[in-house]
Amino acid sequence: MAETGARLRRVEQTMGTVFSFDVHGGGQRAAAALEGAVAWLCHVDEVFSTYRPESQISRLAAGTLAMTACSPEVWEVLQLCEAAERRSGGWFSAGYAGGFDPTGLVKGWAVERAAAMVHSAGAEAVCVNGGGDVQVRGGPWRIGVNHPLRKGELATVVHADGELAVATSGPAERGCHILDPRTGRPPAAALASLTVICRSLTDADANATAAYAMGARARTWLETLPSTRSFAIATDGSTWSTSPPRG
Amino acid sequence: MNSRASRPLRRFLLSTVATATGVLLLLSLKPHTTAGAADADTRPTAPLPTPSASAAPPSTGSGGSTGTRTVDGDTVQTRYGPVQLRITLDGGRITAVSTVQVPQDNPRDQEIAGFAVPQLTQEALAAQSAHIDTVSGATYTSEGYIQSLQSALDKAGA
Numbered sequence: 001m002a003e004t005g006a007r008l009r010r011v012e013q014t015m016g017t018v019f020s021f022d023v024h025g026g027g028q029r030a031a032a033a034l035e036g037a038v039a040w041l042c043h044v045d046e047v048f049s050t051y052r053p054e055s056q057i058s059r060l061a062a063g064t065l066a067m068t069a070c071s072p073e074v075w076e077v078l079q080l081c082e083a084a085e086r087r088s089g090g091w092f093s094a095g096y097a098g099g100f101d102p103t104g105l106v107k108g109w110a111v112e113r114a115a116a117m118v119h120s121a122g123a124e125a126v127c128v129n130g131g132g133d134v135q136v137r138g139g140p141w142r143i144g145v146n147h148p149l150r151k152g153e154l155a156t157v158v159h160a161d162g163e164l165a166v167a168t169s170g171p172a173e174r175g176c177h178i179l180d181p182r183t184g185r186p187p188a189a190a191l192a193s194l195t196v197i198c199r200s201l202t203d204a205d206a207n208a209t210a211a212y213a214m215g216a217r218a219r220t221w222l223e224t225l226p227s228t229r230s231f232a233i234a235t236d237g238s239t240w241s242t243s244p245p246r247g
Numbered sequence: 248m249n250s251r252a253s254r255p256l257r258r259f260l261l262s263t264v265a266t267a268t269g270v271l272l273l274l275s276l277k278p279h280t281t282a283g284a285a286d287a288d289t290r291p292t293a294p295l296p297t298p299s300a301s302a303a304p305p306s307t308g309s310g311g312s313t314g315t316r317t318v319d320g321d322t323v324q325t326r327y328g329p330v331q332l333r334i335t336l337d338g339g340r341i342t343a344v345s346t347v348q349v350p351q352d353n354p355r356d357q358e359i360a361g362f363a364v365p366q367l368t369q370e371a372l373a374a375q376s377a378h379i380d381t382v383s384g385a386t387y388t389s390e391g392y393i394q395s396l397q398s399a400l401d402k403a404g405a
Contacts, residue, residue, distance in 0.1 A: 020381070127380055143380065143381055167383065193384070
C-alpha cells in the first residue's frame with residue numbers, strides 16, 4: 001500500500017483561496033504529514049485572517065489583543081514583514097491602513113512551511129500551490145506561468161528540481177489588490193504580471209508584491225536581489241527578465 | 248534612558264518565542280489540532296489516489312481508454328453559491344470543461360461565473376498541452392471552480 005512511488009493529491013480551500021498539494025513518495029509518513037500541513041494552513045487562517053473578527057490579527061487591529069499576548073507565529077511573521085519592508089525600501093508594507101496587516105506575506109510563508117513539513121516526512125517531491133504561488137521541494141517539476149494578457153496561455157515554464165518557489169503578482173484575476181504604500185493607490189505604470197523565482201516562497205511572495213507596487217522601478221531593484229530571477233509582462237505585452245547579480 | 252534596562256527582557260522574550268515556535272511546530276503536525284481536519288472526511292476532496300496520474304497525460308495515450316466520456320466534479324459551495332464542473336475526456340485527454348451549476352442569482356455572480364469558467368477551461372487545457380505540473384498566476388478567487396475541477400480530474404484519473 002505505502003509504496004514509495006505512490007502519489008497523493010489534495011485540494012484545500014482556506015485563506016480565501018485554494019491550496020493544492022501534489023506529493024510523490026514517502027508512504028504513510030508523508031500522507032500523515034500532508035494531513036498535518038492542511039491542518040497547519042487552516043490554523044494559519046484562524047490566526048491571521050483579516051476577515052475573521054476573532055483572529056489574532058483582527059483583535060490586534062481592534063486593540064483588544066496586545067502584541068505581547070499574540071502567539072509566536074505572529075511574532076515570527078512580524079519580523080519577516082519588517083525584514084521584507086527593509087529589503088524593499090518600504091515598498092513591501094504590512095503597516096498600511098493603520099494596523100498590522102501581514103496578508104501580503106502570510107500565504108507564501110504558510111505554503112513554504114507546508115511544503116517543508118511534507119518533504120521532511122520523507123516525500124521525494126512536493127509541490128504546493130497556494131492560489132497561484134508555488135513552492136516545490138524535490139522534483140523534477142514544470143511550473144507554468146499564466147499569461148496575463150492571453151487567457152489560457154502560458155507565458156513561460158519554470159523547470160525546478162529541488163527547493164524552488166514561484167510567486168506571481170498582478171491584477172489578473174482579482175482586480176488590482178496591490179497598492180502603492182506611499183499613495184494608497186494602485187501602482188503607476190503597473191505591469192500586467194510579475195513573477196519572482198527564488199528558493200523561499202516567503203521571499204518570492206513578498207518580493208513579487210513589493211516589486212509589483214514599484215511599477216517601472218521594479219526591474220532595477222530585482223536585479224540587486226541575490227539568488228533571485230524574475231519575469232515580467234508589461235501591459236503592452238512586452239516582457240523582461242532579471243538574473244541574480246554576479247559574484 | 249531605560250533602553251539598557253529593557254534589553255534583557257527583550258532577549259528573554261525572544262528566546263521564549265523561539266522555544267514556543269518549536270513546540271507549536273510539533274503540535275501543528277497533529278491533524279486534530281484544528282477544526283479544519285476534524286471535518287476532513289465530510290469534504291468532497293479527501294485525498295484520492297490517482298492511478299498512474301500525471302498532470303499532463305501524453306496526448307497520444309489513447310490505449311485502454313474508451314473514447315469520449317464525461318466526469319462531473321463535486322458540487323462545491325462557495326460564497327457565491329454552488330459550483331459544479333463537468334470535464335469531457337477523449338482518450339484520457341481533456342477536451343472541454345463545462346459547468347453543471349454556477350451561481351447566477353445576481354449580476355455580480357454572473358460576472359464572476361462568466362469570467363472564471365472560460366479562464367479555468369483554458370487553464371486546464373493549457374496545463375495539459377504544455378505537460379506542466381502546476382500553474383503560477385495572480386491570486387485565484389475562483390475557489391469553487393478549481394476545487395470542482397480538481398475533483399473531476401481526480402475521479403477521471405486524468
